[in-house]
Amino acid sequence: MRIARLSISGFRGVLHPLHLDFPTGFVVLSGRNGAGKSSVCDAIEFTLTGTITKYARESEKGEDVADYLWWRGNSPAAERYVTLTLTNDAGREWTINRRPEGTDDTALKDLQAHVCLQAIDPTKGFRDVCTTSIIRDEMITQLSVDLAETDRFAFVRAAVGSASFSATEKKLKDVSEVAQKRSAQATREYDIARNRVRDLLAEISRLRSETSENKDVQSSEVFLRSLTERPVADTNAVLAEARKLATDARLKIDAANRYLDKLQAHQTIMEQEKIAELAQRQQALTESISRLRLTVAGEQAQLSQLGQTIALQGNNRSGELSPLAQLHVHGSSTGLIDGRCPLCGSSISEEDFRTHLAEIDRTLQGSAALAAQLESQRISLQADARRHSAELTEALLQVDQISATVRSLEQQSTRLREEAEALSFTGSVSAEEVRAWLEGNRRKLSQIDRSIVVLESSRLLNRVSEVEEDLAAMQRVAVDAERQLESMKAAERRVKDASATLKRVASEQIDERLASISPLLSELYVRLRPHIDWPQINYLIRGDVRRFLSLRVGEGEGHNLRFMFSSGQRRAVGLAFLLSICLSRPWCALRSVLLDDPVQHIDDYRALHLVEALAAVRQSGFQVICSVQDQELGALLARRLRSTSDSPGTLIELQYTSGSGVRLERTAPINPFAFEILRSA
Amino acid sequence: MSLLHDVEAVLITAGYETRLASEPKGSVYFEDDSIFGFCVAYPSVAELLAGWLPNQERFLVTNAPSLRRANQKSWNCYAVHLTQTRPSDEEVRRLFEIEEDFRSTRKIARAAVASAGDLTRALYPLLPIQNVVRIRGGDANKELAERLHWPAGAVRALLGRGTPSDILDLLLEEE
Numbered sequence: 001m002r003i004a005r006l007s008i009s010g011f012r013g014v015l016h017p018l019h020l021d022f023p024t025g026f027v028v029l030s031g032r033n034g035a036g037k038s039s040v041c042d043a044i045e046f047t048l049t050g051t052i053t054k055y056a057r058e059s060e061k062g063e064d065v066a067d068y069l070w071w072r073g074n075s076p077a078a079e080r081y082v083t084l085t086l087t088n089d090a091g092r093e094w095t096i097n098r099r100p101e102g103t104d105d106t107a108l109k110d111l112q113a114h115v116c117l118q119a120i121d122p123t124k125g126f127r128d129v130c131t132t133s134i135i136r137d138e139m140i141t142q143l144s145v146d147l148a149e150t151d152r153f154a155f156v157r158a159a160v161g162s163a164s165f166s167a168t169e170k171k172l173k174d175v176s177e178v179a180q181k182r183s184a185q186a187t188r189e190y191d192i193a194r195n196r197v198r199d200l201l202a203e204i205s206r207l208r209s210e211t212s213e214n215k216d217v218q219s220s221e222v223f224l225r226s227l228t229e230r231p232v233a234d235t236n237a238v239l240a241e242a243r244k245l246a247t248d249a250r251l252k253i254d255a256a257n258r259y260l261d262k263l264q265a266h267q268t269i270m271e272q273e274k275i276a277e278l279a280q281r282q283q284a285l286t287e288s289i290s291r292l293r294l295t296v297a298g299e300q301a302q303l304s305q306l307g308q309t310i311a312l313q314g315n316n317r318s319g320e321l322s323p324l325a326q327l328h329v330h331g332s333s334t335g336l337i338d339g340r341c342p343l344c345g346s347s348i349s350e351e352d353f354r355t356h357l358a359e360i361d362r363t364l365q366g367s368a369a370l371a372a373q374l375e376s377q378r379i380s381l382q383a384d385a386r387r388h389s390a391e392l393t394e395a396l397l398q399v400d401q402i403s404a405t406v407r408s409l410e411q412q413s414t415r416l417r418e419e420a421e422a423l424s425f426t427g428s429v430s431a432e433e434v435r436a437w438l439e440g441n442r443r444k445l446s447q448i449d450r451s452i453v454v455l456e457s458s459r460l461l462n463r464v465s466e467v468e469e470d471l472a473a474m475q476r477v478a479v480d481a482e483r484q485l486e487s488m489k490a491a492e493r494r495v496k497d498a499s500a501t502l503k504r505v506a507s508e509q510i511d512e513r514l515a516s517i518s519p520l521l522s523e524l525y526v527r528l529r530p531h532i533d534w535p536q537i538n539y540l541i542r543g544d545v546r547r548f549l550s551l552r553v554g555e556g557e558g559h560n561l562r563f564m565f566s567s568g569q570r571r572a573v574g575l576a577f578l579l580s581i582c583l584s585r586p587w588c589a590l591r592s593v594l595l596d597d598p599v600q601h602i603d604d605y606r607a608l609h610l611v612e613a614l615a616a617v618r619q620s621g622f623q624v625i626c627s628v629q630d631q632e633l634g635a636l637l638a639r640r641l642r643s644t645s646d647s648p649g650t651l652i653e654l655q656y657t658s659g660s661g662v663r664l665e666r667t668a669p670i671n672p673f674a675f676e677i678l679r680s681a
Numbered sequence: 682m683s684l685l686h687d688v689e690a691v692l693i694t695a696g697y698e699t700r701l702a703s704e705p706k707g708s709v710y711f712e713d714d715s716i717f718g719f720c721v722a723y724p725s726v727a728e729l730l731a732g733w734l735p736n737q738e739r740f741l742v743t744n745a746p747s748l749r750r751a752n753q754k755s756w757n758c759y760a761v762h763l764t765q766t767r768p769s770d771e772e773v774r775r776l777f778e779i780e781e782d783f784r785s786t787r788k789i790a791r792a793a794v795a796s797a798g799d800l801t802r803a804l805y806p807l808l809p810i811q812n813v814v815r816i817r818g819g820d821a822n823k824e825l826a827e828r829l830h831w832p833a834g835a836v837r838a839l840l841g842r843g844t845p846s847d848i849l850d851l852l853l854e855e856e
Binding site for chain 2: 172174491501502506516523526580672
């Protein structure tokens, strides 16, 4: 596919419609600065991408290239459009028209599908086409020599395209996720099966341990059946009945044990208390109480009588003896007054007087002694009465206590009798009898327990068989689960390996593509001959994670030509690099290379080499569209780019007129040359 | 002279017509629909440096009528001067000066043309692109399929419309 026609109106420097026909061989555009040569490349890129990349990053005062795409001269443009027509080898044409309001996206997509070969690299679009097809003067070194090595690698890699396995990669990722999910499920199932196997093994071990002793199953069942009050159908019912009997027996034995304890305690108390002695003591105390009651009553009566006597005697002393005592005191203190009794005035001798006073004194003392004796009797009697009362109280208390003890013991005996009856003992039962009963029932319970164990053991043996069957089944399940898991893991590994293979294939293809450019770059470098002392260029790709593409000259490690070559020499290298990229795009069906003034800063010698290199490119089937400022160089290109009858070339001269913009000055088809030298000779 | 034979072979392969010529002596003429010229092989660099200009004159004089008829094509005249011997640094400089002389003809003056590669590189200005890049495209899936070592059905499902579950099942079938 090549560029066939371009029509421009009101775009960039073109005011009036400009129609350019592009023959399939080559087009040389010549014109001075501002003549509109670059507008041709701009129009082609703009038609395809809607922008102009060389200005993409530039803006100033809020304006950018979008504000200057269309004609901005004083005279308004009658029409504003760019129309590009491409044609393929079969003659089919695709025309894209872009105006300020946009373009027909359907037509653009259709063209893109034919230009960018999706089967080779579905990621490519017109931006990639333009970046690698249009070599602009100002971008020659920027996109080649002056690029950082990693950026250069990325640029070349993007240009050659990468074998895209994105859909396959995504699908592999999805397969991996499904495999992981299924693998996790298989792991869970395997774990469950293995855990169940472990549990069953443990259960079997436990069951076997429980059934390790050899038991007489039949006699045990007969024994247990003999204990049941009602006929039972099967061993399970026998066991149920036996367990019930055992439980009842255990409860009864416990109750009997408690009864025995109580009985023994009661008997101990009875022995300690000596109940007969208690009765004797109670009798003695009762008699003593009777006696004491009589004594106390007598003493109360005596005290009452004595009280009356003392009161009487007291009255007597206060009535009769008191004046006598006063007289005695007066007589004793006064004595005889003139031989006369001071009390009665009678003449009395001193002796008689003293005798009389002594008699009075005796009388008074006798009365006092009697009173003291009576009081002493009363005190003594009162003490006796209190002591006897206390003894009576104590005796009564003791009698009450003994009565309480006796009652308590009688009640305890009654309760024990009731408990004995509840335990099915008849009448009064001795501790010995209870112990004998307990011994017999313990033996019986033990026999029941043993018989139950024997019967249960026989049932456990059956259970062991069942569990062993379960175990075998579960082991098979576990083996199946393990096999399933292994298959899933193997599938997972294969998917993982496939992902790695896919990455490897993609990487290898990119490396192969990158490596395959090297000879072409070397050839173009030799053809353009940038530096007389460095006839070869080394194209090296290195790095695993970050990839580098270095361009070096010289042996071994070589030298970085970026810092060795002049700007003209670097441009020559850049041209070789960019041309090699353009010629190495398997995904791009556009066989056109556009060069916008590529010879600036390049001397005549290297310009000639560029012309010859472009002629070689042209010979390789590419349409070459090259703009130059110099008319002589334009003429050289027109002569040298090899116009043939089936793939002709043309020379177009553009000119800029003030106010009218770019106009077509001249179109000169280049006719094929004749064989003149050899044949005429 | 084998170098001239080699030159002829290379040029014929590139689409030129060639013939041996006597002016200059022992030269090869070549021409296609765009360019023409002659080639002389010299025994030494010194003889090349001494002989290139006289030989060029002889060619131009001999073919003057044809050159005049050729009009525009006559500008595309190449004078190729080759030698197998190695040049000194000074000789390299002088050979370079010959090539930078644009008068009358475009000159190719190269020494140390000792191999087929050297010859091809010397004749690059006359030849189409020699190292055309042949990048494989479109067979990436085929190569991937071969290198996956998967069952054919699983590969078809992976590269076709198989769902992830389908692909996994097909892988497990083989397992």
